[in-house]
Amino acid sequence: MKKLEKQFWRRYKLLCLVRVLLVFLPQTGYIHPDEYCQSIEILAGDTFDLDSNRPWEFNITFPVRSISIPYFTVGLSYKILKTIDIFVQPWLEKSIITPYVLLVIPRLFICLSSFLCDYCMYHTCVANNEKYKSRLLILSTSYIMLIYGSRTFSNTLEITFFSLLLYFVSESMIFSNVIVKHHEYFKRRYDNSETVVDKAKFHKMSLLLAPHSYRRFYIISTIVVLGFFNRPTFLCYALIPVFFWLYRSIGSKSITPLQFHSRSIVILLAAIPIVACLILIDSFYYGYLTWGEVGMLEVSIENFIVPCFNFIRYNWNEKNLEKHGKHPLYLHFFVNVPLLFNILGIFALFGFGDLLRKLLKRKYHLLPTVRSIKGLMTASMITPLFLLSSFSHQEPRFIIPIIFPLVYLYGHKIYDEPDHSIVETKDVKNDINKFRKVNKKSTIPFKLWLIANAVLAIFYGFIHQGGIYPAYNYLAKEVNVHPNTQYNIFTSHIYSIPYSMLLQPKPDKLFYSRTSKYHKTKRVFLYEEGSKDLEAVLQKINAVSQVLESKRVRNKILYIVPSSLDKNINAIRVNHTQISVKKVTTFYPHLSTEAMPDITDFIHKVAYIDMKSLNFGELLMSLCDIFKSFGLSVYAIDAVS
Structure with a gap:
């Protein structure tokens, strides 16, 4: 058994190491724009004074997202990074702030917090006498933990909050069950005792039992509040655990229904300090409350903002939800x-x-x-x-x-933990009976689980929109190499490029020279064309190019588009004689579901080909074209004089 125990922990530690290493690779896959928009874009801009695209959720007039939780996760990691940069920059003679670092540092912070989920799983299983090895192994091999577990989604933090809540509630339930059983036992012995001495002994023993009714109330209340401010939908997850915590041991002889109401009051009162603190943070951040108003005691209810309630108001309207799909x-x-x-x-x-x-x-x-x-x-x-x-x-x-x-x-x-059975076998040669251990459990579900999660981890971790990270890394270097050139970057059929990753300073940021202070004008412009027709996109590029030429602006126009549309671009660019379209580079792998690679030609050749006239060269070329379409192309657009 010790050997199996050591073998398990070696495997588990290796999986933990893989989870961390995947952060540093880094994962180039881009699951959803919210990964950047609701955390990195906001806090990279605020912390490093970088120009960024603030999403509508953080609009000052009607904010629907609290800044509190992102600030203490992504924001804290950026504050630490900024402090390190201040000390390291004089030695290296350059800043360590790069797109790679801006991406990896908050992911590392989120990844480390995801191990709280593993911790909660282990202790919940141990406390309830359940097998923990199989559950930890399944949890750590899930692509949810390997990929989502290190992404800067509010949903990832929701996993951690939900795991902590379930752990503390289950621990409280187990503890209360034990205490109530002991209390009822002592009460029964007290009632059956015939002497005063025995009654006094059992009464004293019952008084020595640890209190349990309000166990972990402050921690549970805090987790619910933090989860709510992180994502108001956390209430859907917190509803059942909180009810189970309130209902613990109700119905037993020693616990009255009144305890349910008293626990409810206690958990609500415990939430007040943390709620007040988070509301203050949001009110200061969005400018509804200022230190000047506090100093002059000119504070009213209008100086406070609760973005979570705005979130509920917004999403309660079915028409608003339809805008997002x-x-x-x-x-x-x-x-x-x-x-x-x-x-x-x-x-x-x-x-x-x-x-x-x-x-x-x-x-x-x-x-x-x-x-x-x-x-x-x-x-x-x-x-x-x-x-x-x-x-x-x-x-x-x-x-x-x-x-x-x-x-x-x-x-x-x-994956059921090995449960070895002793079976008897006959050694005919030596005419003796032998005993050996046999594990009768099937490993097919576990193998299928590993294959499915490996495929999904590769797809969402590296292929899905996977060219965007190397693309903005390339753009950041390109833009900084040519500081006097205006860049107009067009994109279509891909997710939005996070503007903060281009490392451009805010237009209102002040720079100081020996004699004066000055601003830098905005010189990088992003045009996100969504899934517009390529002809319409090239027409717009042509129009922008003509305007820039007429103003004699030193500029460079780039067009970033999935490689699956290369043939379409080559076909229509001949219609635009005023501009030249030249492919600069391609980043692999990349898959945009908005522009899926065309495999019909390859299928047609395979399905209808005559084996006698089979041309492996044609098939190979067709297959190569398919592989080439799993990329992200960068085109340079120049005006033709």
Whole structure:
């Protein structure tokens, strides 16, 4: 057993190392623009005085996102980086602030915080006498932890908050169950005692029991508040754990229903200090409250802002949600769960079906109870799914926090810890019986799990929009090499390029020389054309080029587009004689779902080719064209004189 224990911890530590190393590679995959927009763009701009595209969520007039949590995660990592840069810059004679560093440092911070999820899983299993090895192994091999676990999404922090909340609630439930059992035992012995001495002894023993009714109340309240300010939808996740904490041991002889109400009051009162603190941070950040107003005691209710309530008001309007994409209500259950959790998600769907079957057949005694950890995890998995499915806008990342209860409930079904059986075998040659250990557990689900997560990790970690990171890295170097040139960068059929990564100073930033102070004019302009027709994009580029030429501005125009559209560009650029279009470089790998590579030619050749006239050269060329289309092309546009 010791050998198996050591083997497990070696594997687990290796997986932890892989999670950290993936941060430093770095992962070039780009899952969603919010990864940059809701954290890096804001705080890189604020911390390093870089020009950035502030998203609408952080609009001062109607902010719907709290700055508090991003500030203490991404912002804190940037503050540390800025301090290091101040001391290191004189030695190196250059700044260490590069696109790579701006990307990796906050990811490292988020990645390290994701290990709290592993910590909570281990201690929850140990406290409840569950096998922890299989669950830790499934958790650490999930691409959710390997890829999402190091990204600067608010959803990633939501995983951590949800895991901590479930851990502290389950620990409180287990502790309360033990104390209540001891209390009832002492009460029974007290009632059955015949002498005063015995009664006094058991009464004294019951008084020595640790208090449990308000256990961890401040920590639980703080986690709920932080989770709410991080993402208001966290209330969907916190609802069940908080209810289970309030309902602990209710129904036993020593706990009255009044305890439920007293616990509710205590947990609400405990939330007041942290809520007030976070509201103050947001009010100061968005300019609703200033130190001058505080000093003059000119503070009113209008000086405070709660972005989370604005978030709820905004998303409560169905028309606002439709702007971001309207999805069928079943999407989370039947598409996003299998997509995110693959085999684990399939086990969960079958498990949910089994619960429904027992419920319909009125086999209530077979359902998880409200006093059990299994009941807590089951309800914490199902309830958020139902609540979030009631909204028409459903993205997969919205439900990644349920990985914690999913792994706890079904992780052992994918990889069950070795359970060796002793079997007797006959050695015919020596006419003796031998005994050997046999592990009868199937490894097929675990192998499928590893393959599925490896494929998804590669896709979302390195291929999906994977050319954007090397592209903005290239642009940052290009722009800084030519400080007197205006750059006009057009993009289409790709996600937005984070402007802060181009390392351009804010237009209002003051620079000082020996004799004066001055501003630097904005010289890098981004034109995001979405999925517009290429003809329309080139027409706009042509128009911008003519304007710049007429003003005699020293400029450079670049057009960044998926390589799958190279043939289309080559076909239509002949219609634009006033500009020359020349490919500068290509970054691999890159896949834009907005412009999928065309494989119809290859399929046609394979499907209809005559084996006698098979030309491997043509097939190889067609295959090479497909591989080349998995890239991101950078074109230089010049005016033809």
